[in-house]
Amino acid sequence: MPLLSPLFDSVVTALRSAGCVFAEDEAELILSTARTPDDVAIMVDRRVAGLPLEHVLGWAGFHGLRVAVEPGVFVPRRRTEFLVDQAVALARDVCLVVDLCCGSGAVGAALAASLGGPELHAADIDPAAVRCARRNVEPFAGHVYEGDLFAALPDTLRGRVDVLAANVPYVPTDEVGLLPAEARDHEPLVALDGGSDGLDILRRVVAEAPEWLAPGGCLLVETSERQAPRAVETFTRSGLASRLAVSDELYANVVIGTKV
Structure with a gap:
């Protein structure tokens, strides 16, 4: 999904309000992973509710790989x-x-x-x-x-x-x-x-x-x-x-x- 500025800004604002320290980086990851605006809204809501970013995205970057991470599974550090x-x-x-x-x-x-x-x-x-x-x-x-x-x-x-x-x-x-x-x-x-x-x-x-x-x-x-x-x-x-x-x-x- 293109990183449209108004959408990017609104996601950053929501994440920052929820206390996400790296709101801009997280917004970019969410927008690059989501397929539709509805997906973006769902993912932002889950992140704001406190779900780990990797569980929201469905993956974690680890040693050059994109590793699938499901809810309830330990996130690789x-x-x-x-x-x-x-x-x-x-x-x-x-x-x-x-x-x-x-x-x-x-x-x-x-x-x-x-x-x-x-x-x-x-x-x-x-x-x-x-x-x-x-x-x-x-x-x-x-x-x-x-x-x-x-x-x-x-x-x-x-x-x-x-x-x-x-x-x-x-x-x-x-x-x-x-x-x-x-x-x-x-x-x-x-x-x-x-x-x-x-x-x-x-x-x-x-x-x-x-x-x-x-x-x-x-x-x-x-x-x-x-x-x-x-x-x-x-x-x-x-x-x-x-x-x-x-x-x-x-x-x-x-x-x-x-x-x-």
Whole structure:
């Protein structure tokens, strides 16, 4: 849809009145996505009501891809692109990638696109996320499974995984209520709540990861700056050669463990 100035101005005004800090940018995205003026009105109303912009648009930009995002599904964060970059920098002759706690499947899709189309598998416990992820990994011939962490994966993958990306929930339970309303009210709790200290799911993933990794395979998990030292210790105790990668620009912390 052409960005007609009167319509653009009215959308910006509505978004700004609702408290959208980047009203001009959001208006441009809405107008470029909508097919009709009625679509524009519906999308603006949903955004003003507090729905995340990505849910309004039906997609999110992630690592150069346009990733489908449905209501009720975790929205991929820009900082998680740093996890993808770290995996790509480490990867050599990657044959098999697993995206655990995959949400929309954005990480798996980005890895597949960046690594030249390795065999791709993804899993999530949330049925809505699984449905959404299948849309995003289908172009890469990926497979998505519903279930609890490794229990969802085919046993034939055990000991063969070159890159295991696990964007686990890591918000401490008592801090979920402090999240922005867009996340707190519109994203699934199972994708946010990481237990009392935020590391419950991370511990479960790290405990089983060595059984699934190929020799030299890598596990990459995003965490917070505050949690990073304990996360690194958890990796080390599991027998993985561990290190922390940090992006100050993206406020991203990724723990990387390699099966020696």
